[in-house]
């Protein structure tokens with residue numbers, strides 16, 4: 001298939017592109033810089049120069065493709081309104097372009113506040129609707145496009161997609177611990193984060209395109225259902241050789257900044273339905289394995 005990928009040079013996107021190319025697909029990646037374009041071309045993909053805010057460019061990329069994978073995100077946690085607007089705008093543009101075509105549209109989503117107090121499943125609906133909500137309500141917007149002839153597949157990534165080169169939440173926890181000289185968890189640290197190795201997360205996207213799933217399928221990239229945040233802090237403490245301590249909930253924002261609202265949240269997620277429809281069997285290291293391997297502390 002000819003596949004247009006946004007975020008193609010990101011941490012997850014770059015393994016997704018590798019895996020799509022290995023599976024025999026033609027890939028065009030959205031590239032916002034010459035360096036990103038060069039990186040794509042070096043691995044045998046094509047580059048379409050453009051930006052998340054250039055909706056005409058995104059529509060053009062989608063128009064020329066048989067399937068779209070949307071992984072780009074500004075990740076500007078200090079400006080959530082801009083982030084949400086960009087994310088929703090891109091999903092709207094891709095959905096409008098694909099409407100009525102039944103072409104696959106695989107997009108990245110998250111596991112935030114899906115099922116407070118219990119393990120989330122693929123059947124749980126995202127509570128976020130509208131441009132002012134988390135990720136601009138893009139998951140629900142994309143699922144609405146399934147009723148307009150878009151073959152939407154939502155891929156919710158665990159809050160810790162982990163491994164060498166991580167630039168996400170787990171890397172931010174390590175950076176905070178290093179800066180503070182203490183590896184902390186919030187309260188009793190019993191809240192859990194689902195986890196998945198980067199290569200296993202990328203494989204889900206490739207399988208989602210190669211299997212004929214029903215439009216509107218929601219997938220969970222979660223190899224581990226839930227690792228208590230206290231255990232994450234303890235592993236980071238061992239890795240950095242620093243003390244581990246609890247931070248009370250009312251001081252979490254001061255200690256962790258923007259990260260606190262995620263780190264204090266229980267984000268445990270099952271993946272039984274995902275494994276069943278894709279035949280997905282994660283094989284990568286566990287989160288504890290990666291946090292013990294040294295790759296987070298160079």
Ligand SMILES: NC(=O)c1ccc[n+]([C@@H]2O[C@H](COP(=O)([O-])OP(=O)(O)OC[C@H]3O[C@@H](n4cnc5c(N)ncnc54)[C@H](OP(=O)(O)O)[C@@H]3O)[C@@H](O)[C@H]2O)c1
Nearest residue numbers: 007009010011012013036051052072073074108157161168
């Ligand atoms: N990593 C995780 O643990 C995790 C967990 C849950 C959900 N997710 C979601 O999964 C997706 C991929 O995450 P990731 O970890 O691969 O993120 P990442 O490494 O930060 O990559 C983000 C990608 O978006 C591109 N991008 C950023 N701003 C852009 C703009 N203004 N215009 C065009 N492209 C832009 C980047 O381009 P450059 O390559 O040129 O910088 C990069 O390719 C995101 O939607 C993320 O929110 C990730």
